[in-house]
Amino acid sequence: MSTGDIRQREPIYQGKVIEVAVETVELPDGQAVALEMVHHPGGAAAVALDEHERVCLLRQYRHAARGWIWELPAGRLDAGETPLVTARRELAEEAGLIATEWLDLGALHSSPGIFDEVIYLWLGRNLSEQPTAHESGEVIEIHWMPLRQALDWCNDGTITDSKTLVGLYRAGAYLNAQAEMRSEDPGC
Incomplete structure (x- = not known):
């Protein structure tokens, strides 16, 4: 064995x-x-950034957290569904957004001591709106804020959800790396 x-x-x-x-x-x-x-079948989350580098965050009531918490649009992988399809579906259902540009931000293990869930993170850009389709039992508010403010909330403890912390940090790191590459490229 x-x-x-x-x-x-x-x-x-x-x-x-x-x-x-x-x-x-x-x-x-x-x-x-x-x-x-x-x-658990796993899940996917979307960091949706608009052209002004504002991020879409959900303020959602979570019984397990004993109140309201800040989260990225996210949800469970349905049978036969890829993580990207899940991220697209959840972004549309929970935030009323469609993204046409997607970047894989990797995965995370939410609590590997007892839980086999893997959450796949995606950066969605080039956004357009559509009606939301919240499920029964979802109590969600949709908010937009500068990514910098959301990262400050990660650092000061306002945001405590692990997928949201990791997704925002990875999106911020990606955008910083892109900005550095542009600043080092003399053709820009």
């Missing part, structure tokens, strides 16, 4: 979105341990 193989699996709960199981696995040091695991 190779490291990480599941020796035993005891399903505990199967919901609409997640599955919970106790899995006995072998660690790299040869130790066999029973781990409580939450399985």
Whole structure:
């Protein structure tokens, strides 16, 4: 048996979105341990930036967070859906936006100690509006702010959602790198 193989699996709960199981696995040091695991299909999030480098953020009520939090438009991957398709769908449904330019900002593991969810991050630009299509149970406000202000909120603790923190930081780093390349190019 190779490291990480599941020796035993005891399903505990199967919901609409997640599955919970106790899995006995072998660690790299040869130790066999029973781990409580939450399985999730994964998700995608969109950093939507307009031509003025304002970012679209959602202020959304989250019961698990015990209140309102700031987030990027994001959602769960549907069966057979690619992360980019999910990012496009969620941006349209939650923020009422369509982006025609997309850049892959990589992925993140939201809580790898117990949760196998991977969230894929995308930068969407060249935006146009359409009606939102919020799902039942979604309580969402749509806000626009300068990316610089959103990054300040990442640094001061106003934004606490991990996908939003990572997405904004990566988008900011990408834009900074693009600005540096333009400033170093004598043809610009």
